Amino acid sequence: MGLHTTALKRSPWPTGPVDTNAPVVAETRADPTLPGQTLTLFQKVKGFISFYKSGLKELVSNIKSVRKIKDRLAEGSPISRDELQILRRTPADKLRLVPFGFLVVVIPEIIPLTILLFPGICPSTCVTYGQVAKMAAKSDAKRTNLHAQAVARIEGLGLAPAEFANIKSLADVAQDGKGIFGLDSLARDDLQLVCRFLGLGGIGLLNDEAQLRTRLGAHLEYLRTDDGLLLAEQAVDRLGLTELHRACQERAIPSSGRSDEQLRLSLSDWTEMSRDLPILPIVWSRLALFNQLK
Secondary structure, eight states, X not given: OOOEEEOSBSSOOOOSOOOTTSOOOOOOEEXXXXXXXXXXXXXXXXXXXXXXXXXXXXXXXXXXXXXXXXXXXXXXOOOOHXXXXXXXXXXXXXXXXXXXXXXXXXXXXGHHHHHXXXXXXXXXXXXXXXXXXXXXXXXXXXXXXXXXXXXXXXXXXXOOGGXXXXXXXXXXXXXXXXXXXXXXXXXXXXXXXXXXXXXOOOTTGGGXXXXXXXXXXXXXXXXXXXXXXXXXXXXXXGBOHHHHHHHHHHTTOOOTTOOHHHHHHHHHHHHHHHTTSOHHHHHHHHHHHHHHXX
């Protein structure tokens, strides 16, 4: 069986007129780690090298596209979700271009081992589905423990996890004015809990309340924008498998051990809730119900 492919989307979108001034976004590329493949060792090695080289080419294209996207934003023109992801990921990817590019050109055979030891060296355009799935499994395991802490916190406020189960009851709970539902009113412990759950933080950052609150605010705003684009483009059903896992993990939606269809349903449920609710109460609903979502 041949190599399967991965991309921001499973199929080209939109199907209408093409904007010739818009930058090129991610194209479909072969990923040797996608499920449903039977590959020989030689095919796997060749597939990895091809995937990494095309990922670097995509990164170079993204770097060139950033300025065009920013210019269009400055003019008040709308951008697509693909372009939003380019703006979000490329600055960090750019820093990884030289060291990772050196590995691809000089000693590509050791890249899988290098990534295993130093996962942060890999640009997002060169991250395989297998890497994303492994990181998701680790994150979901940590979130299981955070779920128990969240339930204790919620019950301490006189609430029950069942009240977070649907839009209507969650909206009623959020309107009660509990401090956990506002970014500025989050107590320090609650702030750290939410940030750990969303995978935010860093060395020493979880002890810096001001920076952590700023980072959480930026992430919530990003999710609001991303949700709007997913809805406007009806893109959930067209996301590539790797991108689907990424989108779920950004929202702390459990993705390890779940089917493609289950992930799309969970992501669709999230985006529908974000039409009517602030993002932070939705995050608390994932905290309260995490084990039921798995």
